[in-house]
Amino acid sequence: MAQPKIRVLIAKPGLDGHDRGAKIIARALRDAGMEVIYTGLRQTPEMIAEAALQEDVDIVGLSILSGAHLTLVPRVMELLKQQGQQRVRVMLGGIIPDDDRPKLESMGVAGVFGPGTSTAAIVEAFSRAVEPQVLRATEG
Amino acid sequence: MSLVPPVLAGDRLALARLLTQLENETPEGLQDFSALYSRTGHAHRVGITGAPGTGKSALVNRLAMELRSQADPPQIGILAVDPSSPFTGGAILGDRIRMRDLSGDPGVFIRSMANRGALGGLARTSSNLVAALDAAGFGIIFIETVGSGQAEVDIATTAHTVVVLDAPGMGDSIQALKAGVLEIADIVVVNKSDLPGAKTTLAALRATLGLAPAARNRDSESAWTPPLLLTSATTGEGIPKLAGAIREHRRVLEQSGEWMIRERERVEQEVGRLLRERLAENFLRAQPDGLYEEALRKVLAREASPGTVVEQLVEGAVAAA
Numbered sequence: 001m002a003q004p005k006i007r008v009l010i011a012k013p014g015l016d017g018h019d020r021g022a023k024i025i026a027r028a029l030r031d032a033g034m035e036v037i038y039t040g041l042r043q044t045p046e047m048i049a050e051a052a053l054q055e056d057v058d059i060v061g062l063s064i065l066s067g068a069h070l071t072l073v074p075r076v077m078e079l080l081k082q083q084g085q086q087r088v089r090v091m092l093g094g095i096i097p098d099d100d101r102p103k104l105e106s107m108g109v110a111g112v113f114g115p116g117t118s119t120a121a122i123v124e125a126f127s128r129a130v131e132p133q134v135l136r137a138t139e140g
Numbered sequence: 141m142s143l144v145p146p147v148l149a150g151d152r153l154a155l156a157r158l159l160t161q162l163e164n165e166t167p168e169g170l171q172d173f174s175a176l177y178s179r180t181g182h183a184h185r186v187g188i189t190g191a192p193g194t195g196k197s198a199l200v201n202r203l204a205m206e207l208r209s210q211a212d213p214p215q216i217g218i219l220a221v222d223p224s225s226p227f228t229g230g231a232i233l234g235d236r237i238r239m240r241d242l243s244g245d246p247g248v249f250i251r252s253m254a255n256r257g258a259l260g261g262l263a264r265t266s267s268n269l270v271a272a273l274d275a276a277g278f279g280i281i282f283i284e285t286v287g288s289g290q291a292e293v294d295i296a297t298t299a300h301t302v303v304v305l306d307a308p309g310m311g312d313s314i315q316a317l318k319a320g321v322l323e324i325a326d327i328v329v330v331n332k333s334d335l336p337g338a339k340t341t342l343a344a345l346r347a348t349l350g351l352a353p354a355a356r357n358r359d360s361e362s363a364w365t366p367p368l369l370l371t372s373a374t375t376g377e378g379i380p381k382l383a384g385a386i387r388e389h390r391r392v393l394e395q396s397g398e399w400m401i402r403e404r405e406r407v408e409q410e411v412g413r414l415l416r417e418r419l420a421e422n423f424l425r426a427q428p429d430g431l432y433e434e435a436l437r438k439v440l441a442r443e444a445s446p447g448t449v450v451e452q453l454v455e456g457a458v459a460a461a
Binding site: 003004007029033034035036037039047050051053054055056083084122140 | 157159236237241
């Protein structure tokens with residue numbers, strides 16, 4: 001039996017065109033041995049949820065710099081839930097005011113990463129978020 | 141819990157989970173796969189291969205759109221393989237970026253896959269994932285290989301129809317294609333016809349192909365001559381023609397009996413590989429502790445060649461250290 005890999009979807013919902021951060025994160029996760037599905041710019045929440053389903057990912061990482069996180073994030077989470085994907089962890093990166101963090105966390109966002117976060121910290125948070133799940137998959 | 145009933149009922153999440161299980165070769169996944177296997181054999185497996193940057197993903201996107209816009213459209217499965225890092229085992233799977241037009245179509249299912257170190261252009265378990273999509277009712281399955289040039293020809297046994305892509309400005313890729321990948325082509329495509337130089341590439345390929353038909357088709361019963369087509373995934377030029385050629389190839393394969401010959405080749409290769417792996421595994425498990433290590437040590441110390449120690453292992457002639 002092959003060693004299960006952590007599968008991550010990195011997506012940029014909304015209309016801002018800045019994907020450098022998303023690409024850096026994708027690269028760091030790859031270098032940590034994860035399989036990263038990168039979907040590119042301007043994804044709708046529907047596209048993201050559908051890709052997460054087809055790819056059976058463990059984590060969805062959203063990069064939002066437009067300020068629309070309080071609209072986009074709950075929509076993605078609602079769609080994931082509708083599909084029966086409650087087990088999927090959602091992480092958020094970008095320009096997120098501190099005041100919004102508690103709201104996002106109470107929605108179930110597993111991690112919020114602002115500018116200046118080291119890639120090592122992000123990799124660690126991603127690994128920790130899925131550890132119990134990957135172990136469960138191994139045990140069957 | 142078995143995923144077979146929901147997969148057969150069209151549950152996409154169950155299918156996605158099964159594909160993960162098969163990729164990880166879990167015992168439950170393989171058990172479900174056995175239960176589903178009798179449902180396979182209906183899909184047309186179409187391989188899309190070519191050098192990196194020739195536009196494989198974009199072409200698959202356009203082709204799938206074309207097929208889905210026709211009357212009585214088939215359900216389309218897409219398996220897109222990208223390379224894993226040989227150092228970390230991680231991967232960036234980026235083929236979906238070019239397939240965004242297919243999002244929201246419930247008749248299309250796209251799955252990205254890392255090759256996890258396999259060298260033939262596909263992953264070890266790709267064929268099983270394709271078979272699972274087949275059992276789930278997808279009528280056409282596109283298998284997009286890792287960008288490849290010369291020897292990545294696993295797709296020849298996995299697919300019924302192999303489409304080989306080239307693009308203008310790839311320089312010596314024509315030379316590279318000559319030896320390996322072009323030989324397995326059932327359809328040759330020069331993509332990016334909207335770019336300058338496409339006609340030159342087409343002419344060069346025509347000259348190469350004109351010297352001798354691809355080896356795979358020369359010896360076959362089907363008398364199929366690989367067509368050479370010009371497409372643009374950007375403008376859509378030539379896409380209906382390519383879709384037509386893929387359909388026509390299936391018809392010719394079925395009529396000539398070549399379909400069954402290719403199925404047999406694939407089955408023979410899959411069963412043979414599993415048998416070899418299983419025998420080697422059983423053999424090693426039955427060896428006393430340390431014997432295999434001792435054999436490796438002998439080769440490292442240049443006391444014996446790899447061939448000799450294998451011979452000795454099989455003959456039971458390696459003494460435990």
